[in-house]
Amino acid sequence: MSTLLRQSAGRLLSGLMVLWMVSMLAFLIIHMAPGDPARMLLSASGLDAPPAEAVAAKRRELGLDRPLLSQYVSWLGAVVQGDFGVSYRSGKPVWSMYRERLPATLLMAGLVLTVSLSIAIPLGLISAIKRHSLLDHAAQFLAVIGAAIPGFWIALVLILVFAAKLRWLPALGSATFKGMLLPAIVLALPNIALTSRLVRATTLDVLNQQYIVTARAKGRSEYGLLFGHALPNIAASLITPISLELAFLLTGTVIIETVFAYPGVGRMAVEAALVGDMPVLGLSVLIAGGIYVIANWCADLGMAALDPRLRQNANN
Amino acid sequence: MLIAVIVGPWLWQVDPLAQNIGQRLAPPSLSHPLGSDQFGRDVLARMLIGGRWSLFGAGFVCIGTSCLGLVLGACCAVGPRWLDYLLSRITETFQAIPPVLLALALSAILSRSFSNLLLALILTNWTWYARMYRALILKELAMPYIEGAQAIGVKPLAILLRHVLPNLFGSMVVIATTNFGSVILNLSALSFIGFGLNPPTPEWGNLINESRAFFQREPRLMIIPGLCIATTVLWLNLLGNALRDRLDHYQGIRD
Numbered sequence: 001m002s003t004l005l006r007q008s009a010g011r012l013l014s015g016l017m018v019l020w021m022v023s024m025l026a027f028l029i030i031h032m033a034p035g036d037p038a039r040m041l042l043s044a045s046g047l048d049a050p051p052a053e054a055v056a057a058k059r060r061e062l063g064l065d066r067p068l069l070s071q072y073v074s075w076l077g078a079v080v081q082g083d084f085g086v087s088y089r090s091g092k093p094v095w096s097m098y099r100e101r102l103p104a105t106l107l108m109a110g111l112v113l114t115v116s117l118s119i120a121i122p123l124g125l126i127s128a129i130k131r132h133s134l135l136d137h138a139a140q141f142l143a144v145i146g147a148a149i150p151g152f153w154i155a156l157v158l159i160l161v162f163a164a165k166l167r168w169l170p171a172l173g174s175a176t177f178k179g180m181l182l183p184a185i186v187l188a189l190p191n192i193a194l195t196s197r198l199v200r201a202t203t204l205d206v207l208n209q210q211y212i213v214t215a216r217a218k219g220r221s222e223y224g225l226l227f228g229h230a231l232p233n234i235a236a237s238l239i240t241p242i243s244l245e246l247a248f249l250l251t252g253t254v255i256i257e258t259v260f261a262y263p264g265v266g267r268m269a270v271e272a273a274l275v276g277d278m279p280v281l282g283l284s285v286l287i288a289g290g291i292y293v294i295a296n297w298c299a300d301l302g303m304a305a306l307d308p309r310l311r312q313n314a315n316n
Numbered sequence: 317m318l319i320a321v322i323v324g325p326w327l328w329q330v331d332p333l334a335q336n337i338g339q340r341l342a343p344p345s346l347s348h349p350l351g352s353d354q355f356g357r358d359v360l361a362r363m364l365i366g367g368r369w370s371l372f373g374a375g376f377v378c379i380g381t382s383c384l385g386l387v388l389g390a391c392c393a394v395g396p397r398w399l400d401y402l403l404s405r406i407t408e409t410f411q412a413i414p415p416v417l418l419a420l421a422l423s424a425i426l427s428r429s430f431s432n433l434l435l436a437l438i439l440t441n442w443t444w445y446a447r448m449y450r451a452l453i454l455k456e457l458a459m460p461y462i463e464g465a466q467a468i469g470v471k472p473l474a475i476l477l478r479h480v481l482p483n484l485f486g487s488m489v490v491i492a493t494t495n496f497g498s499v500i501l502n503l504s505a506l507s508f509i510g511f512g513l514n515p516p517t518p519e520w521g522n523l524i525n526e527s528r529a530f531f532q533r534e535p536r537l538m539i540i541p542g543l544c545i546a547t548t549v550l551w552l553n554l555l556g557n558a559l560r561d562r563l564d565h566y567q568g569i570r571d
Contacts, residue, residue, distance in 0.1 A: 148550035
């Protein structure tokens with residue numbers, strides 16, 4: 001057990017180190033931006049042409065006259081306590097801005113993951129069992145094509161067909177079922193293509209293992225083989241890709257959210273980047289890093305829980 | 317597609333910026349095989365020039381990331397363990413942040429221009445290369461011939477440059493080709509949401525963006541650049557797969 005503990009501690013430590021580096025990166029992003037934060041904050045609070053003394057006082061208040069390192073330390077201290085600063089544009093705390101947008105993104109990520117897994121896993125399994133069937137080739141074809149088409153373009157084509165021509169669905173996204181349908185389809189398609197191919201490859205791999213041959217020799221039915229022996233192993237190897245996919249959906253749907261004007265955190269980042277609202281971007285980067293690290297930890301834990309061999313190896 | 321983009325502008329000598337208001341949104345005809353856009357500009361000429369920006373931009377990013385990834389991967393593979401650990405954590409840090417988000421932040425810092433967009437793409441794209449090259453170099457260094465070279469007293473740097481590098485060349489081509497397509501997709505996506513070339517310069521991504529205002533009346537303006545991107549990326553992905561099957565010492569190492 002001690003090796004497993006040491007391994008987990010090592011993972012935890014590298015994760016923490018990555019988090020720390022992400023925090024430095026976020027800090028640099030906030031501070032390397034062009035423009036004077038003091039001036040921007042004063043204009044955000046309603047002063048059109050703030051007098052020089054006011055700007056200087058604000059700079060002192062924000063600590064901008066101090067050396068970069070001491071600014072970083074006090075910034076990190078505030079971040080650890082949940083204070084992520086205020087937006088240069090609206091003057092509101094960026095954390096509350098983020099929290100307003102978060103439910104829409106969470107909802108979308110949940111929907112996309114549910115839809116894509118419930119299609120991709122059966123599709124991949126069937127493709128593997130009935131290899132070289134029509135369905136297998138069709139899935140292969142779609143996966144190759146799907147990897148080449150830009151998502152934002154599919155989004156526009158879907159808007160053109162279903163919103164502009166047929167008028168079935170709204171062109172603009174919103175956190176309602178109808179408003180989420182089109183963006184969810186666009187986000188789920190590449191997911192389905194990738195995951196179904198992955199499931200297929202893993203299934204073929206698992207079905208070639210010795211223990212499957214043994215179980216078959218002992219007279220286990222093919223369905224028993226698949227669901228009793230193969231599926232747990234397939235699930236174990238899917239944990240990491242799926243948790244990384246979830247991490248991506250929670251942070252990286254920037255482009256698609258922009259196309260549909262969907263009120264999620266990705267579009268907030270684009271809006272912030274366009275107007276140079278760096279604290280918002282800094283928070284997005286920070287949270288993206290945090291989600292990635294946590295997703296990796298969860299994937300490791302899940303792997304250890306599902307695959308006894310990992311625990312076994314650690315014991316020896 | 318590559319050939320069309322390189323040779324095309326010479327064969328089809330129509331100014332992609334020349335406006336002709338009388339010909340606004342004209343359907344395809346003999347003088348404009350793909351029709352004209354909202355300012356009466358020739359779509360075919362704009363597609364060809366736009367393809368140059370997209371493909372050369374993405375090519376530049378691939379070469380840049382290859383070099384950066386190779387150097388960092390080599391540092392990880394042959395450097396001391398603390399350097400390997402540090403660089404691996406830095407790689408993970410950059411992997412932890414979605415490329416699009418990082419590119420957004422960088423373009424907000426660096427002001428919006430095409431060269432800064434390329435720089436941002438390089439900075440967000442190198443992690444995958446670095447991990448790949450680290451694994452490849454480690455694998456190569458474990459080969460018996462390296463031990464032989466060390467035994468007869470070849471200096472470590474000479475081993476890297478003269479023995480390892482030439483053997484990596486095939487894999488480098490495969491890696492860059494495989495990645496080329498996704499760089500084109502990322503480049504056009506960022507350019508599409510407005511971080512890239514400014515109009516009127518055409519690029520496949522911003523051509524799609526410009527067509528959004530008219531795409532109900534004239535879907536052609538949006539469909540054509542999208543098809544250009546899709547066919548190019550499809551072709552590159554297939555080429556990458558074919559090359560990988562050919563040069564199979566890349567196989568077995570997957571990130």
